[in-house]
Amino acid sequence: MERWILIILGVAILAAIFLSPFVSTKPDGLERVAEDKGFLEKGEGPQVVNSPIPDYLMPGIKNEKLATSVAGLIGVIIVGVLGFAVGAFLKKRRKIR
Amino acid sequence: MHIPDGFLNLKTWVIMDVVAGLSVAYAIKKTKASLGERQIPLMGVMAAFIFAAQMLNFPIAGGTSGHLIGGVMAAVLLGPWAATLVMSTIFIVQCLLFQDGGLTALGANIFNMGIAGTVIGYYIYRGVEIFIGKNRGLFWGVGIGSWLSVVLAATFCAIELAFSGTVPLRVALPAMAGIHALIGIGEGIITVAVISLILKARPDLLGMPLQP
Numbered sequence: 001m002e003r004w005i006l007i008i009l010g011v012a013i014l015a016a017i018f019l020s021p022f023v024s025t026k027p028d029g030l031e032r033v034a035e036d037k038g039f040l041e042k043g044e045g046p047q048v049v050n051s052p053i054p055d056y057l058m059p060g061i062k063n064e065k066l067a068t069s070v071a072g073l074i075g076v077i078i079v080g081v082l083g084f085a086v087g088a089f090l091k092k093r094r095k096i097r
Numbered sequence: 098m099h100i101p102d103g104f105l106n107l108k109t110w111v112i113m114d115v116v117a118g119l120s121v122a123y124a125i126k127k128t129k130a131s132l133g134e135r136q137i138p139l140m141g142v143m144a145a146f147i148f149a150a151q152m153l154n155f156p157i158a159g160g161t162s163g164h165l166i167g168g169v170m171a172a173v174l175l176g177p178w179a180a181t182l183v184m185s186t187i188f189i190v191q192c193l194l195f196q197d198g199g200l201t202a203l204g205a206n207i208f209n210m211g212i213a214g215t216v217i218g219y220y221i222y223r224g225v226e227i228f229i230g231k232n233r234g235l236f237w238g239v240g241i242g243s244w245l246s247v248v249l250a251a252t253f254c255a256i257e258l259a260f261s262g263t264v265p266l267r268v269a270l271p272a273m274a275g276i277h278a279l280i281g282i283g284e285g286i287i288t289v290a291v292i293s294l295i296l297k298a299r300p301d302l303l304g305m306p307l308q309p
Contacts, residue, residue: 004299008142012149024154024162029276030098030254032161037272039263043101047199054196056152072152075190076145082186083144087137087179090129 009080016072020056021065098166098250098277099191099206102199106261113257114204120212121185127178136175139302143171144183151187155283163280166250168215169222169243170288174295174302177219184211205257209250218246235296235303236289243288247281248274 027035034040053059053071061067105113147167154162171180185207191197198206222242226234255273259266295302 004302005138005142008146012142012145016149016152020149020152023152024156026154026156026160026162028098028154028162028164029251029273029280030100032159032276033269033272034104037264037268039104039258042103042263043199045103047102047196049193049196049200051192051194051196053194056195056197071195072149075152075195076149078194079148079187079190080141080145082141082190083183084137084141086182086186087128087132087140090125090182091132091134091137093129 012076012080013073016076017069020072021068098210098254099188099198100202100209100254100257102201104199104261104263105202105205105257106263109257109261110201110205113208114201117185117204117207117212120208121181124178124181124185124212128176128182131176132179136179139175140179140183143167143174143180144186147171147183148187148190150287151191157276157279157283161276163277163283165284165287166210166214166247167284167288168211169218169239169246169284170291172215172219173222173239173288173292177216180215180219181211184215187211205254209253209257210246213253214246214250217249218242221245236293239292240285240289244278244281244285247277247284251277 031040034043053074056071056075057064057067058070058074059067061070147165147170150165150167152164154164157163168180168184171183174180175183188198188203188207188211192200192203192206219242222238225238225241228234229237251273252270255266255269258264258269258273263269292303
């Protein structure tokens with residue numbers, strides 16, 4: 001189990017750092033439909049949360065590609081840790097019962 | 098397919114928050130009951146992997162891009178309920194940290210992609226697998242299930258948009274379902290490729306989720 005965990009994690013990290021800055025920036029399916037059918041601006045108003053890394057661009061980094069890489073790396077680590085934590089927490093809860 | 102704040106009206110997003118909340122609570126209960134020791138690190142890496150994969154937009158026809166959702170991929174490896182929790186974790190982080198998906202729309206996004214798409218797609222996969230038989234059934238099941246999960250998520254999204262009065266259903270549904278039928282092909286191909294790779298290298302990982 002150990003080695004494969006590391007491999008999948010490694011792929012995720014490498015993809016986030018080296019691939020994400022170069023992917024298509026075209027609007028996704030929902031955005032395209034919103035544009036075509038005229039309701040896109042409804043979603044462009046103020047959002048309820050002010051996220052620290054909006055649109056996967058790390059603030060304070062001028063180079064957009066680098067900003068994307070950093071954002072991707074941070075995201076991968078955070079969700080990885082959280083996903084693991086959720087599993088660990090639920091397993092622990094079961095034992096207590 | 099992350100819905101931003103503003104697309105859905107109050108009653109719609111409140112309802113979807115409740116639906117998602119109840120579904121996630123159910124997923125927690127089911128996951129707690131069947132979680133194996135080996136699945137815990139797998140939940141972490143699948144979350145990391147799917148998050149990264151969701152960042153990799155690929156172009157499809159007509160100036161549009163698509164990206165993997167990954168729900169069925171997670172479900173094949175973890176079972177539908179642990180997968181729901183993994184997907185929900187991803188959507189929550191995307192919303193709060195990256196402004197990808199509105200906070201009010203979080204319930205709708207979790208439901209469309211993480212629950213409806215993931216769970217129904219999973220059972221389609223299992224159904225096809227049982228119908229065709231173990232080996233070829235796995236690939237066809239994974240392919241069809243993951244494709245369908247995208248189309249289903251898009252369908253629910255269209256229904257929510259219509260219910261909100263943002264766009265009429267007869268406009269939203271064919272548009273959303275149509276584009277996502279294309280994007281779903283990408284989902285199907287990527288998911289089959291990943292599952293095939295895992296099947297070759299670590300077939301035991303595919304035996305992990307308890308049959309619900």
